[in-house]
Amino acid sequence: xxxxxxxxxxxxxxxxxxxxxxxxxxxxxxxxxxxxxxxxxxxxxxxxxxxxxxxxxxxxxxxxxxxxxxxxxxxxxxxxxxxxxxxxxxxxxxxxxxxxxxx
Amino acid sequence: xxxxxxxxxxxxxxxxxxxxxxxxxxxxxxxxxxxxxxxxxxxxxxxxxxxxxxxxxxxxxxxxxxxxxxxxxxxxxxxxxxxxxxxxxxxxxxxxxxxxxxxxxxxxxxxxxxxxxxxxxxxxxxxxxxxxxxxxxxxxxxxxxxxxxxxxxxxxxxxxxxxxxxxxxxxxxxxxxxxxxxxxxxxxxxxxxxxxxxxxxxxxxxxxxxxxxxxxxxxxxxxxxxxxxxxxxxxxxxxxxxxxxxxxxxxxxxxxxxxxxxxxxxxxxxxxxxxxxxxx
Numbered sequence: 001x002x003x004x005x006x007x008x009x010x011x012x013x014x015x016x017x018x019x020x021x022x023x024x025x026x027x028x029x030x031x032x033x034x035x036x037x038x039x040x041x042x043x044x045x046x047x048x049x050x051x052x053x054x055x056x057x058x059x060x061x062x063x064x065x066x067x068x069x070x071x072x073x074x075x076x077x078x079x080x081x082x083x084x085x086x087x088x089x090x091x092x093x094x095x096x097x098x099x100x101x102x103x
Numbered sequence: 104x105x106x107x108x109x110x111x112x113x114x115x116x117x118x119x120x121x122x123x124x125x126x127x128x129x130x131x132x133x134x135x136x137x138x139x140x141x142x143x144x145x146x147x148x149x150x151x152x153x154x155x156x157x158x159x160x161x162x163x164x165x166x167x168x169x170x171x172x173x174x175x176x177x178x179x180x181x182x183x184x185x186x187x188x189x190x191x192x193x194x195x196x197x198x199x200x201x202x203x204x205x206x207x208x209x210x211x212x213x214x215x216x217x218x219x220x221x222x223x224x225x226x227x228x229x230x231x232x233x234x235x236x237x238x239x240x241x242x243x244x245x246x247x248x249x250x251x252x253x254x255x256x257x258x259x260x261x262x263x264x265x266x267x268x269x270x271x272x273x274x275x276x277x278x279x280x281x282x283x284x285x286x287x288x289x290x291x292x293x294x295x296x297x298x299x300x301x302x303x304x305x306x307x308x309x310x311x312x313x314x315x316x317x318x319x320x321x322x323x324x325x326x327x328x329x330x331x332x333x334x335x336x337x338x339x340x341x342x343x344x345x346x347x348x349x350x351x352x353x354x355x356x357x358x359x360x361x362x363x364x365x366x367x368x369x370x371x372x373x374x375x376x377x378x379x380x381x382x383x
Binding site for chain 2: 015016017018019021022024025026028029032033036
């Protein structure tokens, strides 16, 4: 295999150390980029979820749990909101009124 | 008049950030631009030494940022290059001594007086590096053709995209450029070094310049001269090429000077060329 194969995107196992470097970097960076994007948006997502849910239900901001589980084939975004036990369920009329804009 | 802020960063240490800041800044100033190079590496200052002005530092960046001195007292004008100014940093302060407010104030003042402000970032991804990249309009990511340097360059590119003022305020993103240093075309030919197009592919950033592995770099820093001051050397020429490319003066393929002979990327086979310069 000539050195040019490195440029031509030859998919055979790398015969040069530079080819090995490229392959190893591509794998490690692919993993690191996934983790990085997860780190970035989760806290913001959690903050915004708390704001939205708190508009309708009185909740403890600490009782909202957002987690992202990245797997090989499938990733899961789990959002868990714990509602306070003491809060009485809103009556049908109140709930309807709350959902309607003021006239 | 508001200056363009260029942050020179890398993540990894020892890849040539300070050498690049000095050489790039000097080359810009030699083209008539008003340039200030600022050392953000508090506690491990070196830009003053590389530029040969270490004996002239009385007040520094930290004094100005903390209101203990005026900017004019701390700015040092280079004696060889008329339009090049240096804002050195302190060795005595703690590394967290730079506050965002202090940096904001100094940057606002510098922007009034210069065309280009070059921020020499410390290594790492901590406080000092964030301070250095926060105000960036452009970021030059310095990288060696070596795995740990490329990985760290990728990490710092992620930081630039997320933590700069431009990112936080929803402005146009920071323009990212890649500068490969310590490059050796001979070792690429023997398969011992990653070729430029692979580095570019892996990092997906625009290649601004390539500085060859060169004896001239050590000679210049020994003497306290920016590597671009002697444009007859391979490294000097490479920095001038990078500046010309940055200013949009040239669009040619990047020249790579090999130790034995100057080879141009144009001599490489077409497949390589097309991959390297998608626009060509």
